[in-house]
Amino acid sequence: MKLIYRIALRLSLVLLPLMALWGVLFYLTMVDEINDEADDALEDYSERIIMRVLAGRELPRPGDGSNNSYSIVALGADEAARRPHIDYYDAEVYIPEKEETEPARVLTTIFRDAGGGFYELKVATPTFEKEDLLRAILCWVVVLYFVLLLTTISLTVWVFQRSMRPLYALLRWLDGYLPGRRSAPVPCATRIVEFRRLAAAAQQAVDRxxxxxxxxxxxxxxxxxxxxxxxxxxxxxxxxxxxxxxxxxxxxxxxxxxxxxxxxxxxxxxxxxxxxxxxNGQFPESAEVDLAALVSEQVALCDEVYVRRGIVCTVRACGAFVVRMNESLAMTLVSNLLKNAYLHTPEGGAVAVSLCDGTLTVANDGPAPLDGQRIFERFYQGVRKEGSSGLGLALVSAVGRYYGLRVGYRHDGARHVFSVRWP
Structure with a gap:
């Protein structure tokens, strides 16, 4: 996984619980603030009613323009002593005008009149639908989370990519570096101390x-x-x-x-x-070499050498295939590819040679794939064969490096396929 993707994933995982915690705290804070405001209004309303009761004045009538409702119930002394003097809670209150119940904030308080009687005053005021509020907060938390996440990740990616340009340049340089081949100096176009130290360490390693x-x-x-x-x-x-x-x-x-x-x-x-x-580059001479003719000559030679193994070789050429290179190295390239194919093809198998679109392809039967990372190393042999030195494909790779050719290997399930592509 790339570093930037890991950072984005970790940011997402960190932001998710933080936003969830923020949503819970926001909900609890909002509910507490609304309840405080409702409790203050209920307290003022209950005080006015108690003062009117004690003064013998007329009490407010239901539906007088206020959303509040109240009820007064006489209590005995023992029952009044058992109940809390003042209590706030949420409840569902029936609204006669709407003929339905609605959530309300309720205040109950105990008071005594001039005659020493105890009364319970219950005052209620409509409040908000907490479930609706919870759904709204949850919805907006999700929206806010994704907006914040996308914004944070976008900014992080932008800043990260701009900050990591020297590292990416160094990685591209290292991908193209091959020992013994001339290459550009290690890129160090940055003022960041850590990247300059990394470039210096890479240059020292390359020099060694x-x-x-x-x-x-x-x-x-x-x-x-x-x-x-x-x-x-x-x-x-x-x-x-x-x-x-x-x-x-x-x-x-x-x-x-x-x-x-x-x-x-x-x-x-x-x-x-x-x-x-x-x-060491000791083959400066070059000439026009007809690879098609060279392949035909080497195929005839290999057919003669390995005639007892019954190998069938087919050659397909899509027109002239003339390249400019040293004749000796061209012979080395073709002969080692064909020898490797004939040597590792089972008896009665087939070898196919193709010269098309600037690519020389040599394929031979073989069910087991080889190690594509090591196949061109010196002395590496996937399956040891008599007469094989383990240097044939290393020679092919060396010629490819010398002329800047793209040498590759793949296994298509039933055949080993070696290819050399000219630029």
């Missing part, structure tokens, strides 16, 4: 990587070059023993095994030396 890469290339090249002479001497000695001596059958068999092993080491050494030369 480049230095190690150069050391590795130099070591492989020097080692491969130094191994050529002793390997040639060993090959000549084995041939001399086979030609000039009269070994027994067992000795001759062992000498042939040694010779085959030595030939494999010589091929491996030459491949490593070729990789080093490609990485």
């Amino acid at each position: 990587s480049e230095a190690l890469f150069e050391q590795q290339k130099r070591f492989v090249g020097d080692a491969s070059h130094e191994l050529q002479t002793p390997l040639a001497v060993l090959g000549n000695r084995i041939e001399w023993l086979l030609d000039r001596t009269d070994p027994t059958e067992v000795q001759a068999e062992e000498l042939f095994k040694m010779q085959r092993t030595l030939q494999r080491i010589v091929r491996l050494n030459k491949t490593l030396l070729l990789l080093t030369k490609i990485d």
Whole structure:
């Protein structure tokens, strides 16, 4: 999950309980304020009625223009002592004029007249529908929540993206960085201290990587070059023993095994030396190369070498396919792709080669997918095969990097598909 999406999700989760708490507090505060106002009005109204009762004056009549209603009930001394002197509560009161009940705020109070009698005065005034108020508050809380959420997330995304531009630029640079290949300097167009430190750390890591890469290339090249002479001497000695001596059958068999092993080491050494030369850019010569003709030539050669395996290869070309590159590297690219396909195709399987739309595609039968992240690494072999050094696809990848080609791999369920696309 991207960082901005995680921030938006967390903001949503934090704002939801906060807005719910705000709605509850707002509702309770509003109810308390309305009740206070209603209680003050009821208290004033009850005082006027009590004063009129004690003064023997005429009491207000129902429907005199006021929404208030009242009732006076005589009480005994014991009952008056048991009841609270004053009490406020909510109740449903019947309104004769409307012939229905409505919510009301009620005040009950106990008073004594001049004769010592106890009376209970109950005063009521219509109030608001709390359920309607609760629904209205809930509705507006939801609306406010989404408005606030969208506003907050929009502003957060805008501020985040503007603030994180240096980080995104650095990430794009790192995605395109390859050791040993010339690249632009690490982007550091920012005044933010943390991003400048991050760019400096990335530059230091890149410098170390480049230095190690150069050391590795130099070591492989020097080692491969130094191994050529002793390997040639060993090959000549084995041939001399086979030609000039009269070994027994067992000795001759062992000498042939040694010779085959030595030939494999010589091929491996030459491949490593070729990789080093490609990485060092030692193939400046280029010419117009007809890949279609080169593919046909290599397919015929592979058919002859692997004739016993019964592999059927089909070639499809959508017109001329001429590219400008070093002829030796073009041969390396095509031959290694085809050799890899023939080597890893089961007996009686099929290989398909396509040259269309600036893309060379080589597909071969194979049900099990390979590790697409490591398939082009040196010495990586998904399934070890006799005669495979694990460097063929590494050579293909090296040639692709040298010419800026897009080399890819995919598995479509029944076939391994390798593609090389020219820009």
